[in-house]
Amino acid sequence: ALDAALTDLPGPHLVAATAGTTDAGLIDPLPEIAAVCRTHGARLHIDAAYGGGLLFSDRHRHKLTGLGSAATVTLDLHKLGWQPVAAGLLAVKDPRDLTALAQRADYLNADDDTEAGLPDLLGRSLRTTRRPDALKIAVTLKTLGRTGLGHLVDQVCARAGEFAELVQDHPGFELHDPPTISTVLFRPVHATDDDIAAVRRKLLTDGRAVLGRARLDGRLWLKATLLNPHTRPDDLAALLKAVEGTTPR
Numbered sequence: 001a002l003d004a005a006l007t008d009l010p011g012p013h014l015v016a017a018t019a020g021t022t023d024a025g026l027i028d029p030l031p032e033i034a035a036v037c038r039t040h041g042a043r044l045h046i047d048a049a050y051g052g053g054l055l056f057s058d059r060h061r062h063k064l065t066g067l068g069s070a071a072t073v074t075l076d077l078h079k080l081g082w083q084p085v086a087a088g089l090l091a092v093k094d095p096r097d098l099t100a101l102a103q104r105a106d107y108l109n110a111d112d113d114t115e116a117g118l119p120d121l122l123g124r125s126l127r128t129t130r131r132p133d134a135l136k137i138a139v140t141l142k143t144l145g146r147t148g149l150g151h152l153v154d155q156v157c158a159r160a161g162e163f164a165e166l167v168q169d170h171p172g173f174e175l176h177d178p179p180t181i182s183t184v185l186f187r188p189v190h191a192t193d194d195d196i197a198a199v200r201r202k203l204l205t206d207g208r209a210v211l212g213r214a215r216l217d218g219r220l221w222l223k224a225t226l227l228n229p230h231t232r233p234d235d236l237a238a239l240l241k242a243v244e245g246t247t248p249r
Contacts, residue, residue, distance in 0.1 A: 083140065
């Protein structure tokens with residue numbers, strides 16, 4: 001379909017692929033998309049806001065094969081990087097893609113001020129009043145390194161797999177699919193979409209669980225995104241039991 005679109009539509013083309021969808025954590029076939037882009041001379045951007053953290057893990061980084069073919073990549077380390085928001089990053093392969101930062105405004109970066117050693121605000125961010133969010137990311141990377149962060153990624157991915165197995169083994173629940181990253185979509189077998197929406201709100205207002213929601217295949221699903229590496233198997237069982245106990249029979 002992508003090949004046909006790039007053939008039929010006039011260029012130049014920008015293709016945006018996703019490595020970790022918000023709803024289900026799915027990853028596009030990145031190597032295949034990259035190959036089509038090369039054939040048509042299209043620029044490739046990959047949104048890896050969720051899935052980019054898999055790069056830290058030796059066990060899971062293969063899921064991002066093809067990421068290096070992108071001209072630009074979006075990352076958001078408030079997810080699989082355990083940062084407070086905001087922690088978004090744009091990585092570029094060609095430094096010339098950052099020339100938009102080389103703006104001149106006399107009140108912000110006058111030549112004589114720059115020569116005198118005052119900071120050049122426009123040379124650091126398009127948002128001149130942005131907080132120094134890179135500092136917390138740098139401290140985390142310095143403290144844990146790729147190995148430490150990779151261990152945390154492995155843990156949450158493992159917990160998601162365990163929770164999916166609990167759902168699959170329970171006759172009262174339906175699993176959408178095995179998790180690709182750390183998101184599990186599930187729903188009570190006999191519940192309506194209205195029931196599922198009400199269960200989610202009830203658990204939230206009671207302070208028992210924070211579950212997301214996703215509409216896929218024409219149905220509403222509960223979404224458990226496992227991001228706490230300290231989650232234990234009994235926490236997962238308790239979550240499933242809480243959903244079961246709140247679902248109308």
